[in-house]
Amino acid sequence: MEGSPFRGVTAALATMHGKQWALRPPLRRRLGLGLRVAAVDTDALGTFTGEVPRPGTARETVLRKARLGMSATGCPVGLASEGAFGPHPTLPGVPADVEYVALVDDRSGLTVVESVVSLETNHAQLTTDGRDRLAVVAFLRRVGFPHHAVVVRPARGAGRPEKGLRRLGDVFAALRRAAAGSADGDAVLAADLRAHVNPTRMRVIAAAGLGLTRRLATTCPECAAPGFGPLGTEAGLPCRDCGTPTHDVAVRVSGCARCPYRERRPVAGAADPGSCPRCNP
Ligand SMILES: [Zn+2]
Ligand SMILES: [Zn+2]
Structure with a gap:
């Protein structure tokens, strides 16, 4: 935290969904950055249940959200999180x-975005x-109900989704209503x-917050x-047997959020012939 430019600073966090619990601890501990929750309507920027479509990419949305919190609170520093679900x-x-x-x-013109991909x-x-x-009931068990809530909506038609359901009786009642209100x-x-x-x-989200904290501390x-x-990777690690470039990671690239400086670190070793296009076409 020594010399952290965020020490004693309070950032606006635009959330309606308790994300301060995941993001606050590492930011405070490592950077001295405090969070002030901005209770802005982040659903206006899109919902998972589809009532409000999400314009633009998740990366664009997370930056818009951060700005929303900054203008609501007047804080020159803002934080936000945004998730995207789909195939890996x-x-x-x-x-x-x-x-x-x-x-x-906005004090320094810095914009930093960190992302984490999870199979969990x-x-x-x-x-x-x-x-x-x-x-x-089998489905509910699979999604970790009731520690994880569920949503119910009509399969066809414009009925509103019922969200945050955590009681079995409520789920079946909502299913009856939604089925009755659906065209099929x-x-x-x-x-x-x-x-x-x-x-x-x-x-x-906590893992992504930790990644952001590490990045801001560097x-x-x-x-x-x-x-x-880290910014990304380059493929091309040579095959151990024949030296042909493979799709395995050969170089890890790190970079600055402000200037064009990049560092390319080659990965040591060689690729397994099993992933070689020549040995294992
Ligand atoms: Zn730089
Ligand atoms: Zn090979």
Whole structure:
């Protein structure tokens, strides 16, 4: 924390979903940065249940959210988090949770975005008319109910989703209502992905917050700005047997959030011939 440019500073955190519990501890401990919750309507920037579509990418949304909190509180520093659920970027068909956490600092013009990809997610849904109680209960068990809440909405039609359900009786009642209000008599039962009712997601947000903290605690060797850290990787690690470049990571690239300075660190060793396009086509 010694010399941290964030020591004694308070940042606005735009959240309606208790994200301060995941983000506050590492920021305070390592950077001396405090958080002030800005209770702005972050749902206006999009919801997981689809009533409000999400314009732009998660990265753009997280920065817009941070700015929303800054203008609501007048803090020159803002923080926000945003999640994206879908197939894993490199493992097709595997569900993943990508969590973005951003810091915007108008005092210095710094913008830092950190992201974490996690396979640990209960992101799932079931289409049901609610009469097969065993199937419903099996699904609820799979998504970690009741520690994780669920949402229910009509499968077809414009009915509003019922969110934050944590009691079995409430789930079946909501399924009956949604099925009755659906053009095809079916309801959709899904994991509630909002952080305050989804401890699995809250853990991934905490990991992203820790990553952001580490990045902000690392200064650029060239311009001394905070926010130096991993940017990406380059493939091409040579095969151990024949030396052909493979898709395995060959170089890790780190960079500055403010200046163009980059560091390329080659990965030691060689790739297994099993991942070689020539030895194992
Ligand atoms: Zn720099
Ligand atoms: Zn080879």
